[in-house]
Amino acid sequence: MEQFLGFAIPGIPYGCTYALFAVGLILTYQATGVFNFAFAAQAYTSAFIFSILTLNEHWPVWLAFFVSVVLLAPAIGLAFDYFLFRRIPNTNSMAKVVTGISLLVGIPSLLTVIFTNQPFYNVPSILFNPNDVYFHLFGLQDVPINGIFLSTVIVTAVVLVAMVVLMRYTSLGLKMRGAVESRRLVQLDGINADRVVASAWAISSLLAGLAGVLLAPQFAQLQPENYITLMVTAIAAAAWGVLRSMPTAALVAIGLGIVELTAEGYLPTGGILYDSVLPVLPMIVLVAALLFVPGMRSLDDTKDPLASVDPPTPPTAAASRAPTMDKIIRVAFYVLLVAFAVSMLTWMPRTWEGVFNQGIAFSVIFLSITLITGMGGQLSLAQATLAGIGAFTAGQLASHFGLSLLVGGIVGAALAAGVAVILALVSLRLKGLGLALMTLAAALVFDQAVFSRTAVNGGQSGLTLKSKWAGLGIFNPNGHALFVVGVAVLVVVTLAILQIRKGTIGHYLGAMRGSETAAAGIGINLTWQRVMIFALSGAVAGIGGTIYSLFQTNVNANSFNAELSLVFVVVVVTTGVSTVEGAIQAGIGLTVIEQLVTYLPGRFGGNSLVFVLFAFGALTYASHPEGVLEFQKRTWTTRFDRLFFTKGSPPGLAAARDGGPSPGTALPATGVGPHE
Amino acid sequence: MSEVPGVVPDPSSGSIRGRTPTGLLGDPAPLLMVRGVSKYFGGIQAVREVTFVVERGECVGLVGPNGAGKTTLFNCICGQLRAESGAVEFAGIDLGRMPTYKRARLGIGRTYQRIEVFPDMTVREHLLVAEQARRGEGRLWKDLCNLSRPSSDERGRVEDVLELIGITDIAGTPVSALGLGLCRLVELGRALVGEPQLLMADEPSSGLDVHETAELATVLRTLQKERGMAVLLVEHDLGMVGECVDRTIVMDLGQVIAEGTFDEVMGDPEVRHAYLGTTT
Incomplete structure (x- = not known):
């Protein structure tokens, strides 16, 4: 006693x-x-x-x-x-x-x-x-x-x-x-x-x-x-x-x-x-x-009786610009993309090539947040964990069976998708805060009970990868081959997400974000859609985790812990969680800013300054749920639109160009506030 | 409670489970059969042993004072709430524990007392997504291969419904830019686009002016006559109810207190008591 x-x-x-x-x-x-x-x-x-x-x-x-x-x-x-x-x-x-x-x-x-x-x-x-x-x-x-x-x-x-x-x-x-x-x-x-x-x-x-x-x-x-x-x-x-x-x-x-x-x-x-x-x-x-x-x-479940006086989410910049301007921006985007690729493969300093390679890996992981949060409307605080599952699976398969990391990455993505599906099934009745807490708990469980075990993480310094497991000459963080593979993965994932978004599933997810009650009422299987978006998000995170570990030439538990899951959400929300370009800008932006901060004296706080920049950027989520960058893009798009393309007409109303009432046509009284 | 034709026997007299879904085979079984449905919220009995039927092509009004349990009953029929007891049968099929989305695909369309729209979508997208969902579309591989674009048939049906309820001119407008009355019409269009056999409309005239309400009543009548669609209408605007319905069911404190033609139930002292608190 x-x-x-x-x-x-x-x-x-x-x-x-x-x-x-x-x-x-x-x-x-x-x-x-x-x-x-x-x-x-x-x-x-x-x-x-x-x-x-x-x-x-x-x-x-x-x-x-x-x-x-x-x-x-x-x-x-x-x-x-x-x-x-x-x-x-x-x-x-x-x-x-x-x-x-x-x-x-x-x-x-x-x-x-x-x-x-x-x-x-x-x-x-x-x-x-x-x-x-x-x-x-x-x-x-x-x-x-x-x-x-x-x-x-x-x-x-x-x-x-x-x-x-x-x-x-x-x-x-x-x-x-x-x-x-x-x-x-x-x-x-x-x-x-x-x-x-x-x-x-x-x-x-x-x-x-x-x-x-x-x-x-x-x-x-x-x-x-x-x-x-x-x-x-x-x-x-x-x-x-x-x-x-x-x-x-x-x-x-x-x-x-x-x-x-x-x-x-x-x-x-x-x-x-x-x-x-x-x-x-x-x-x-x-x-x-x-x-x-x-x-x-x-x-x-609480519904503010006066919620209807809140303004609606504004349209994205891409949806609100004039067709001519849209065409110019698209052409400029492709020109810049080609210029970037050529620079990476020719004159780009190796240090910066590594920075962009890391950014591309992050971008893939962040696209998983676009899927689950931007499209699915579900807040997951376990995306770094899912990336870690992909990375550790690929690393362990390579270590034990000599399996190529790229093949192992696909297996890892499948395993991450499986874990995400279990998470989705366990939390079927949860949403919003409840789901955030459930995913946070899952991330912490993996931190403490899975990733911390030597059998998984390969010891204190992590699982060191070997070049023979990678192939294709990609085992070089600052190399061209990793860039090509990273970009290929990023393009495939991006195109897949864009296709899903404009397809039936994208519309179903849009309906669920608006009203789950009505979505079920028109025949949408909410459970299936939710499980599917979790699975897709898990798979993308798993793939991203493997690419990131290739960049690091190491799989380390600290690279995929729960705290990073929180940081990832904050970073993507800052740039724009509802668009694929938001995730890519977040990935590249994070690594570029990290690199730029290294040029500052140490008293500026190093990486802490990066976290501060993104964290305080994310604080604008309340007023700009589309993301700070997306907000700025829309603002500048509207200005250019007014200046060069649609002189005299009200800006932005994509609906007007989409078969809706022409500019100047009075819409019914709404009681809705301004978009900006 | 008034004695009326069409009321099914007491639920204890025989189970409807195990019946052949003859409705789908041409049997003149009622389209919707609600038998002894009860729903509790904690200690509050929101719906008590409610029993009624809706025949094919019939328009039935479900009226009663606030708190009578009408919307709760709607939710039990649609599967958004699970009844503690009783059974709901649609076209001869026992809905049992069937989830909401499957009930919708069977042919039950619904509008809501509190507006439920998808703010990110335009009016036309609302109807398109409903059209695809009702038929269980939505395969990942189709989306990835760009094969899930709406067919011309689907687009045609959507345009028909837009025209029917008179909202073609705002088809490209995001619903977040619409007022309450137009949102109600969007909800109605979304419910109609799958050509349901039964339309359950929960206070559809709420937020509409007198003119719009009259137009809505005409649309409902047209749907009933031309498409043979049954309508179960919850409505506080008794003028509209009188104009639309073939039969009226009155609920109070969770139970059915009267059933019959509109004029019959309005003359019922129990109904007057429920609405006015007096029998005189």
Whole structure:
């Protein structure tokens, strides 16, 4: 018994840290309708500033706490609300998730860019000294109660009670619950909904800051990954509370902490349970909640009664330009393409040839996001994982059987498609946020339990590929042959996607994006379409993963982890998720910017600057869901259109050229806002 | 409840499962048979033991105050909700646990109380996609080989429907640029393009002005007479109901309280009580 308590009781403070995060996530979701993926980044920000002020500037702890938590944390929340989430329609769950992920990726990178990559160790505690043992529970020597235990348990209890009282028994809580349904509708009742929601953001952000600073002393070194890992477990707990019940979430969180520590104590180290199952326990709990808690399937069912006042998605640049201009742009595109190919094969410096080869590999992976998100309307956070499945399969087949990497890549693509199909079948009833969480859980499971195994990854440094497995002379990252093969794959995949998009399946997917209810009502088999788009997306990601590993001459788990899946989504959303050129621009753009950043002095943050650029670009998703580049293209197309081709007539209305009313014909009254 | 002809016997008197789908073989079995359908939402019984039939080529009005369970019943018939008990038979086929898309392909077309359109599409694309979906088109290899373009027949049928409901002039317009009334017509066209045997219209006149409502009633009548299409019409505009329907079913609090001709049910004290809260 003493041994059991010795394992289980230390799990309580771990559970409380999960609970603190879970309560914060639920508060934000309950009060604002946003599942705040950026919560971990907010916590890290406060902890980071607190560490600078205490460790570098030697401020007193209370003053550093006041600045980093009481002042800064709510200010960040208010900025989130004012500049971002206030502008996203309630019903646009995709935009809310993407914005949160962008902040999660972008904020830690921004801190690195601003303050450079400073390591912080032994961050001071705001309450009790973490190293002091205050007493032994039940008088047992194996159950010491130290400062970390006391701090987390006390703060969690106080926060939980305060938040439950706020939401259930106060007028502000009632208004928050009303505003989450429809901010605009509540305003019609005379409530200043903006102020109510801003209050919610300030309080939840204060909670994030408090959690960040409170937990900082627990980590040997302060790193954003610490908080992201914590958040994943907290999400699992929050899911069992259906993102509504704080007490349930807190109980599940504490239970998880106890089970983790107890299992860790009893399980033999080095066994499969210890190595592969224990690390994914929170993901298993999350998947179970998504599958078996009915409320998690209907998270996005809320419909804002005033949703019809939102403007429609604007047409793409390609759909809105004049035929003459369209012809000129097409010709220019082909000329540039040929010039690019000739340059790559003749005078392009080897370094830049490698940059573009890597960009082409990324482009193929990113096209899988175009398929599943742009065309299928489903947000998957596991695309890097699917790419990894393709790459590891090809690498292992080559390593064990000497199979050509290109052939192995096709097998890998099939396997990635198979995994994607399983993912689609498991998450058939999920959409929006639920699907995003399911795919994120799958990605983390592969990270912790599959890609981390030596039998798969070939050891610490990854699976090193050999030139004899590649053939065709493509085993050279900066070589012409890899470029030719990469471009050939890219062209085939692009043409296939374009054909699908303009074909029947493309139209079915368009119908499903608009209304699944009506799509089923006209005879579309939603299950089949969804499974098919997942399979196609998985296959394309798998192929892209193999091409990328050829570029790297190595298959490494770090190249295909869950965090990269998030980055991939952010990058593609920035350029344009609904068009194939968006994915290609994202792939090439990412590598070109990465290369350009290497020419800058190190103080600009290196790769962190790249993440910042794309993450903050993705923040415009709410106002420009077609992507920043696509928006700029459309804007400039319209300007040129007006200037040279359609003088005097209103720009853009592709419908008019597609058999609709001619320019000037009055359309029926719509109540719809302007397109731009 | 009023005694009316056409009401099927009590559901407990015999199962319709196992019956030969004689409707498809020319048997004069009713087109739609709803028997003892019930649907609960938690503790609320939204639909209680509802039983009725719709004959081929018949226009039946389904009316009742808000919350009567009309749309829930529609959803149970279309398969968007699963009834807790009872059976739905279409053209002699027990729909059982058949998914929505298969019911649609059998020949059930539907419009929605709350507009359900595809904002990325033009009006014409709405009808084309419905035309292809109803016939189960959509093979990946066809798309990849560029063989899935709509045939001239399909385009022709779409143009016919556009003309029938008078929206040819906006065929190329994205629906996101249309107002509520026109969106309702697009929904109607989308439902009609597959030439369904049964059209289930859920408050189709909502959002239309008096003139448009009258035109819609004419279209429904034309469809019924010229194409032999049965119509099940949920509508609050009782004037339109009176003009269109052959028979009216009145629901209140989840159950059928009256059935008969429009004039008969409107004179029923129970119906007056349901609508007005008084029997006088």
